[in-house]
Each structure stands twice: as structure tokens, then as C-alpha cells.
Amino acid sequence: MGTSVAERAARVDPRVTRTQKLIRDALVSLLGEKSFESISVQDIADRATVNRATFYAHYTDKFALLDALIREDVAARLAEGDPLQASDTRSMLAIVGTNIFAFVASHRKCRVDRDFEPQFARTMEAQLTDFLLPSFGHCTAMLISSALVGSAMNWRHEAPKSSPEPIVANIVGILVDGVDKHRKAP
Amino acid sequence: MGTSVAERAARVDPRVTRTQKLIRDALVSLLGEKSFESISVQDIADRATVNRATFYAHYTDKFALLDALIREDVAARLAEGDPLQASDTRSMLAIVGTNIFAFVASHRKCRVDRDFEPQFARTMEAQLTDFLLPSFGHCTAMLISSALVGSAMNWRHEAPKSSPEPIVANIVGILVDGVDKHRKAP
DNA sequence: GCGAAACTGTCGCTTATCCGACGAAACGGA
DNA sequence: TCCGTTTCGTCGGATAAGCGACAGTTTCGC
Numbered sequence: 001m002g003t004s005v006a007e008r009a010a011r012v013d014p015r016v017t018r019t020q021k022l023i024r025d026a027l028v029s030l031l032g033e034k035s036f037e038s039i040s041v042q043d044i045a046d047r048a049t050v051n052r053a054t055f056y057a058h059y060t061d062k063f064a065l066l067d068a069l070i071r072e073d074v075a076a077r078l079a080e081g082d083p084l085q086a087s088d089t090r091s092m093l094a095i096v097g098t099n100i101f102a103f104v105a106s107h108r109k110c111r112v113d114r115d116f117e118p119q120f121a122r123t124m125e126a127q128l129t130d131f132l133l134p135s136f137g138h139c140t141a142m143l144i145s146s147a148l149v150g151s152a153m154n155w156r157h158e159a160p161k162s163s164p165e166p167i168v169a170n171i172v173g174i175l176v177d178g179v180d181k182h183r184k185a186p
Numbered sequence: 187m188g189t190s191v192a193e194r195a196a197r198v199d200p201r202v203t204r205t206q207k208l209i210r211d212a213l214v215s216l217l218g219e220k221s222f223e224s225i226s227v228q229d230i231a232d233r234a235t236v237n238r239a240t241f242y243a244h245y246t247d248k249f250a251l252l253d254a255l256i257r258e259d260v261a262a263r264l265a266e267g268d269p270l271q272a273s274d275t276r277s278m279l280a281i282v283g284t285n286i287f288a289f290v291a292s293h294r295k296c297r298v299d300r301d302f303e304p305q306f307a308r309t310m311e312a313q314l315t316d317f318l319l320p321s322f323g324h325c326t327a328m329l330i331s332s333a334l335v336g337s338a339m340n341w342r343h344e345a346p347k348s349s350p351e352p353i354v355a356n357i358v359g360i361l362v363d364g365v366d367k368h369r370k371a372p
Numbered sequence: 373g374c375g376a377a378a379c380t381g382t383c384g385c386t387t388a389t390c391c392g393a394c395g396a397a398a399c400g401g402a
Numbered sequence: 403t404c405c406g407t408t409t410c411g412t413c414g415g416a417t418a419a420g421c422g423a424c425a426g427t428t429t430c431g432c
Contacts, residue, residue, distance in 0.1 A: 015389065015418055018235050040379060049204050051420045056381065201388050201419065226409060237390050242411065 020058055022048040024069050027062075035111035036066065063119065070123040077103045078131045092135070093172045097148050100128065101164035104152045108160055117153070125149045147171055206244055208234040210255050213248075221297035222252065249305065256309040263289045264317050278321070279358045283334050286314065287350035290338045294346055303339070311335040333357055 026048035030039050041062055045052040059065040077099050086092035103124070110116060125145045132141035151171050155164060212234035216225050227248055231238040245251040263285050272278035289310070296302060311331045318327035337357050341350060 013390065013418065014235055014237070019419075041381095042379070049200055051200070052380090053382080053421080054419050057418080061380085199388065199420065205389080227411090228409070238410090239391080239412080240389055243388080247410085 016058075019048075019050055019054060022050055023055060023058060023065065026050075027065055027069060031110050031116075035113040036062075036116040037113050063115070066116070066119055067123055070120060071127055074100075074103055074124050074127045075131070078128065084135065090172060090176050093144070093175060094168060096128070096132075097168035097172055098164070100124070100148050100152050101155065101168060104156050105160070105164070108156070121149055121153050144175060147175060202244075205234075205236055205240060208236055209241060209244060209251065212236075213251055213255060217296050217302075221299040222248075222302040223299050249301070252302070252305055253309055256306060257313055260286075260289055260310050260313045261317070264314065270321065276358060276362050279330065279361060280354060282314070282318075283354035283358055284350070286310070286334050287338050287341065287354060290342050291346070291350070294342070307335055307339050330361060333361060 023044060026044050027039070030043060030047055034043075039062065041055055042052055044062065044065070045055045048055075055065075059068070078096065080099055081095040083092045083095035083099070086095060107120070110120075128145040128149060129138075129141045132144055135141075136144065148171060151167060152164075155162070155167055209230060212230050213225070216229060216233055220229075225248065227241055228238055230248065230251070231241045234241075241251075245254070264282065266285055267281040269278045269281035269285070272281060293306070296306075314331040314335060315324075315327045318330060321327075322330065334357060337353060338350075341348070341353055
């Protein structure tokens with residue numbers, strides 16, 4: 001029996017898979033050397049051994065590429081430790097928070113950059129919100145995402161060498177118990 | 187001004203370069219896991235993320251691929267240390283011999299194999315002979331190649347963990363001084 | 373300011389790769 | 403031996419990638 005129409009449509013040309021991987025790896029490689037701002041599409045195409053026109057066949061510009069890159073990487077990282085299977089909310093958020101901080105830490109080498117950092121944070125936050133939607137309402141998921149990503153980005157700038165555990169534990173505590181329990185004594 | 191006919195002919199399509207590298211890397215990778223004999227063209231194509239038909243567009247069969255692979259690798263290795271610039275024959279052959287033994291050592295992980303070993307030795311010897319042709323007559327170059335490759339392959343099987351230096355020095359001594367000086371006392 | 377150089381998107385045409393299929397050959401177990 | 407399976411080498415048609423060129427924009431040294 002031959003392949004069905006659905007199967008034929010679902011399967012992607014291996015050339016496409018390979019080219020996209022080459023382009024993504026190229027950007028990752030370049031981000032280890034230069035700031036995102038200073039990287040041109042030509043740079044990426046050269047590093048990927050791919051024609052510049054081919055780049056545009058896959059991504060509208062370098063920002064779209066960065067977006068896809070971060071989105072996939074953070075999604076993969078979020079799945080680690082099976083946080084959605086955690087017994088209670090506190091341990092689930094602890095795992096998620098640890099993953100976010102670990103993800104941020106793994107991009108420490110990326111130059112601070114006018115374009116990079118905002119997109120990095122925004123995309124990470126959006127992905128985290130999506131990830132939390134099965135467990136929380138939309139508003140709650142956004143709040144949690146903002147809190148975690150915000151503190152992670154702050155940690156990246158302020159004290160990236162300090163241990164993330166106490167910060168994560170603190171944030172999770174506030175989120176779970178409510179701000180009232182964490183209010184300063186009068 | 188546009189590119190000349192010669193330039194146009196000389197420059198190869200980047201896809202060709204990339205595909206050939208993928209295929210070669212795939213074989214190297216597979217040789218670290220299986221014997222050459224047990225590796226099919228399909229295996230190589232899969233590992234290289236390349237279609238099987240594409241493989242045949244570049245190499246007539248897996249033996250031709252292995253041949254090209256060894257030829258290039260050994261040629262690169264032979265150039266190390268600039269042996270052709272050495273002041274005297276003895277030091278030149280010492281460098282060449284060391285390179286050959288190092289090359290053999292770097293392929294220790296390759297499984298012993300009915301097909302692999304003979305081709306490995308033959309191709310290595312042919313390349314070495316070519317390499318020596320500017321410095322020696324054809325017959326002499328072949329003799330040196332046979333001696334070095336033969337002892338290297340023997341070393342590979344007998345005592346691959348022992349140091350190659352004394353063996354190389356010994357072979358070179360015999361080649362340079364002549365067998366007479368190395369004849370056993372009556 | 374000004375001109376050179378680099379970058380950006382986009383286009384039509386060429387070419388290498390992908391795919392499915394084919395018969396032939398090699399191999400191995402019943 | 404015979405038959406099922408795998409591999410081989412090759413083919414024609416479909417498609418993604420390469421190429422050079424183009425006008426428009428930004429960048430940067432003078």
C-alpha cells in the first residue's frame with residue numbers, strides 16, 4: 001500500500017530539515033562571538049553554508065530566526081523534570097523556575113544587546129505562559145511567567161554568579177502563599 | 187566584470203561540498219561503531235541525512251568512499267611537520283614515519299575487517315609513494331612506503347600500545363644506512 | 373553633506389538533491 | 403533447493419537550494 005495524502009503532506013523534505021538546522025546552528029555559533037545586533041543575514045548564511053536567498057525562504061528576517069530558536073530551546077528545557085506531573089503546585093513551580101533560570105544561565109555567553117535581550121525575555125515569557133495554560137487560567141499563567149522571567153533576567157544582570165535556588169524558592173513561595181504572607185512586619 | 191570561464195568551472199556548488207562532507211563524516215561516525223563490512227550504503231545515507239541516490243551521484247560504492255576518505259586524511263597528515271623541507275634524509279623520513287604511525291594510531295578504533303584493513307594499507311601506501319616522488323625515484327619511493335606502512339600495520343596488530351618512536355627510528359636507520367650496516371654479526 | 377560600501381528583500385533561471393520505483397544480485401533460513 | 407529479505411545500482415519526474423542581479427535602504431569615513 002502506498003503512502004496516504006496526509007502522510008505525504010506531513011513529512012517534510014529532508015533538505016528543509018537540514019537547512020533549518022544549519023541556519024540555527026549558525027546563529028548559535030555566531031552569538032558566541034558577536035552581538036546579535038552586529039550579525040547580518042549574510043553572516044548567518046555564510047556560516048550555515050547556505051545561500052542568502054535560501055535563508056529568506058525559511059525566515060522573514062533574523063529576528064524571526066531568533067524567535068524560533070529561543071522558542072524551541074526554551075520549550076525543550078521546560079519539559080525537563082516533567083513539571084506537569086508534579087504532585088503539588090509548589091514543587092511544580094520550583095521545577096519550572098529552576099528550568100527557566102538554567103535556560104537563562106546557558107545563554108550567559110550571549111552578548112548584551114539592544115535587540116537580543118528584549119526578544120529573549122519576551123519569547124521566553126510567551127512560551128512559559130503557553131506551557132502553563134493547561135494548569136492555570138490565562139491571567140494567572142501570565143503573572144507567573146512575568147514573575148519568573150523577570151526575576152531571571154534581573155538575576156542575569158545583577159548576580160549571575162550567585163546560586164539561583166534561593167531566588168527561585170523565594171519567588172515560588174510568594175506565588176504560592178500569596179503576597180500577604182510575605183508582607184513585611186509593620 | 188563577470189567571472190571567467192575558468193573560475194566558473196573551478197568553483198563547485200556549495201551543495202556538493204556540503205553533501206560530500208556529510209557523507210564522509212557519516213562513514214567516520216559509523217566506523218566508530220560497526221565494521222566497514224557491515225555498513226551498507228543505506229546506513230551511510232541515513233547517517234548523512236542524504237538520499238541514497240545522492241550517495242551514488244558522488245561515489246560509485248562504499249569502497250570508493252573509503253578510498254577517498256583515507257586518501258585525503260593521510261595526505262593531510264603527511265604534510266605535518268613539513269618533512270619535505272627537512273635538512274637531511276634521516277630527519278625527513280623520521281617525520282614521515284612518525285606521521286604514518288600517528289595516522290595508523292588514530293584509526294585504532296576502527297574494527298578489524300576483511301575489507302577495511304587491506305584497503306587502508308594499500309591506499310596509505312599509494313599516497314605515501316606519491317608524496318615521496320619529488321624526493322626519490324619511483325622504485326625507492328615504493329620501497330620506503332612498503333617498509334613504513336608494513337611495519338606500521340604490523341605494529342597496529344602486534345603492539346599498538348607500545349611507543350612507535352624506537353620502531354620508526356629503527357626502520358629509518360635501516361633505510362638510510364643500508365641493510366649491510368644492520369646485518370647481524372656472523 | 374557626500375559618495376562608497378554594506379545590507380536588505382526579491383526575482384527568474386539553473387542545478388543538485390529527493391523520492392518512489394524498478395530489476396538484479398546477495399544472503400539466510402525452512 | 404526454494405523462497406523471503408535485504409542490498410544494490412539506476413532511472414525519470416518533482417522540488418528545494420544556489421546563483422547573479424536588481425533597486426532601495428542604512429552605515430560610515432571623509
